[in-house]
Every structure is written in structure tokens, then in C-alpha cells.
Amino acid sequence: MATEKKVTAIKNTPRHLLGIQNLSVLEAKEILTEAKSFIKLNRGSSKKLDVLRGKTQINLFFEPSTRTQSSFDLAGKRLGADVMTMNMGNSALKKGETLIDTAMTLNAMHPDIIVIRHQDSGAPNLLSQKVNCTVINAGDGRREHPTQALLDALTIINRKGNIEGLKIAICGDILHSRVARSNIYLMNMLGAEVNVIAPKTLMPKGIDSLGVKSFTDVKKGLDGCDIVMMLRLQNERMQGSFLPSKREYYEFFGLTPEKLKFAKKDALLMHPGPMNRGVEIDTKLADDINVSLVKEQVELGVAVRMACLKLYCK
Ligand code: NCD
Numbered sequence: 001m002a003t004e005k006k007v008t009a010i011k012n013t014p015r016h017l018l019g020i021q022n023l024s025v026l027e028a029k030e031i032l033t034e035a036k037s038f039i040k041l042n043r044g045s046s047k048k049l050d051v052l053r054g055k056t057q058i059n060l061f062f063e064p065s066t067r068t069q070s071s072f073d074l075a076g077k078r079l080g081a082d083v084m085t086m087n088m089g090n091s092a093l094k095k096g097e098t099l100i101d102t103a104m105t106l107n108a109m110h111p112d113i114i115v116i117r118h119q120d121s122g123a124p125n126l127l128s129q130k131v132n133c134t135v136i137n138a139g140d141g142r143r144e145h146p147t148q149a150l151l152d153a154l155t156i157i158n159r160k161g162n163i164e165g166l167k168i169a170i171c172g173d174i175l176h177s178r179v180a181r182s183n184i185y186l187m188n189m190l191g192a193e194v195n196v197i198a199p200k201t202l203m204p205k206g207i208d209s210l211g212v213k214s215f216t217d218v219k220k221g222l223d224g225c226d227i228v229m230m231l232r233l234q235n236e237r238m239q240g241s242f243l244p245s246k247r248e249y250y251e252f253f254g255l256t257p258e259k260l261k262f263a264k265k266d267a268l269l270m271h272p273g274p275m276n277r278g279v280e281i282d283t284k285l286a287d288d289i290n291v292s293l294v295k296e297q298v299e300l301g302v303a304v305r306m307a308c309l310k311l312y313c314k
Pocket of ligand 1 (some may be wrong): 068145231
């Protein structure tokens with residue numbers, strides 16, 4: 001388990017949420033506690049608060065996104081912020097503008113929060129050095145996706161009561177996955193044991209130094225696990241051939257009801273989405289409400305993003 005850093009309220013210190021790696025246990029727990037308070041609100045008929053009234057939130061998405069983008073959009077609106085979402089495929093970037101020029105342009109309009117998703121690892125960190133407002137990382141390259149890990153943690157806590165003492169398997173394209181990295185940091189920090197499972201070609205070298213056990217055999221990796229997180233093959237980040245074929249990948253690594261039996265009897269299944277049915281996951285299993293937490297992850301994602309926006313925006 002990671003050691004606890006100095007105790008500080010989020011509001012007074014880091015104004016940016018750039019990753020789980022530089023978060024303290026207390027900060028993570030503060031976000032999760034705050035998020036819990038929004039679950040009920042989001043299920044009610046009146047969902048609007050004025051916590052961020054008068055604040056401007058810009059969602060800057062340089063990569064495609066369905067869940068994360070809509071979740072940040074709704075989260076900001078439910079807290080009363082003025083939210084503008086920019087899909088950067090249509091921006092001046094196409095005309096050759098750099099990330100920094102874009103940041104300076106937006107900064108001149110006095111936003112209070114910028115939520116950024118970018119294909120380059122470290123882009124949110126760079127942005128945070130150039131603007132005056134809060135920066136929240138919505139996924140950068142293969143580095144981190146902190147709000148995804150936080151919503152995964154909240155989903156597990158909601159079902160299992162706690163994360164401490166659980167055994168969690170993360171299975172699939174670990175090499176290219178920012179979700180895997182953020183979850184490894186967070187689940188370890190909250191006291192879980194983490195197994196990572198992948199074919200050799202999709203397993204990062206030295207991954208064990210992050211405090212996980214690595215497996216290329218699904219049966220061994222799933223043994224005794226309470227939670228099984230499946231990951232998509234991140235084809236957009238692959239240069240060259242990492243796998244013989246998708247069919248073969250499914251046979252050895254795709255989660256089927258038969259393979260899930262290697263985990264604990266009451267094991268639950270998670271997936272950050274988008275799912276590739278028949279590649280990393282059996283389609284019936286993905287929809288099986290007795291084991292799949294996929295919809296709950298999406299639901300609680302809004303609550304987690306509301307908590308992050310509220311706690312990080314001064
Ligand atoms: C993930 C991402 O973008 O990193 N998706 C998400 O945010 N829900 C995982 C993925 O793209 O496979």
C-alpha cells in the first residue's frame with residue numbers, strides 16, 4: 001500500500017487533477033465520499049445545483065469519446081456551470097495551431113475549468129502550466145485516466161462495501177491502457193491486491209514494479225479474484241502487429257462464462273467501455289445483470305465527475 005502523503009484539503013493545494021499517481025489516499029477518499037453524495041441526486045427528478053454557478057467549464061476533447069465526454073458535460077451542467085464542449089477534430093488544430101496556442105486562446109476567455117482528453121501522454125500536465133484555471137485530465141495517451149479509476153473504485157465500493165482486501169484482475173491490453181495504469185495506482189492505494197493479465201506482447205516491461213502480479217495465463221490470473229476488469233484492444237495506439245488474430249485473442253483472453261469461473265463465485269465484471277463484443281468479452285456476459293457492472297460504472301461516472309469538478313474548482 002502506498003504511504004499517505006501530507007493531509008491537505010483538495011481546495012487549498014492541487015488545483016489540477018492530472019493523475020492518480022500524484023494523489024494522496026486522503027484526496028482519493030475525499031473525492032469518493034463527495035461523489036457518494038451525488039448518486040441520490042442524479043437518480044432524483046430534480047438534478048440541478050448551483051455549486052458552480054457563474055463558472056465556465058471547457059471540455060477539450062482531442063480524441064473520440066462517448067462516455068467520458070457526456071459524463072463531464074452533464075456533471076458540469078448539474079452543478080450549474082456554463083459548459084462548452086469542443087471536439088478538436090473541428091478546431092484550428094487542423095489549420096496547424098499547437099496545443100499551447102489553443103490553450104492560450106481559450107485561457108484569454110477566462111475559463112474556470114478545462115477538462116482535456118489528448119492522445120499524447122502528458123498533454124494535461126503541459127496545459128496546466130500554461131493556463132490560470134483548473135485542469136482535469138479526461139485521459140492522456142496511455143498514461144492516466146484518473147476519473148475512470150475513481151468511478152471504478154466508487155462502483156466497487158457501492159457493491160462490495162470496501163476495496164481493502166479485495167483481489168482485482170485487470171485483463172487485456174495493459175500496454176496501451178491509461179485505464180489500467182490509473183486503476184493499478186488507485187486500487188493499490190486503497191488496499192486491494194492487483195493482478196494484471198495480458199499476452200506477452202501487450203504486457204508492459206517492468207509492470208511488477210507498480211505493485212502488481214502479472215500473468216499471461218488467464219486461469220492463474222483470475223484465481224480467487226473478486227473483480228475482473230476487462231480492457232479493449234487499443235488498436236489506435238498499436239503500431240505493427242501485437243497479436244496473431246482477434247479470433248485467437250478471444251480464445252485465450254476473451255472473458256467467457258467458462259473463464260469467469262476461474263475467479264471467485266461471486267466475482268463481478270467491469271469494463272470502461274467501449275466494449276468490443278466477441279473480442280475481449282462474450283456478448284451475453286457483458287449484458288448479464290447478475291455479474292456485469294458496466295451500466296453502474298457509467299451511472300456513477302457522473303457522480304465522480306461532479307465531485308472532481310466541485311472539489312478542484314476554486
Ligand atoms: C477508455 C479510454 O478512453 O481510455 N474509455 C473510457 O474513457 N470510457 C478506454 C478505451 O478507450 O478503451
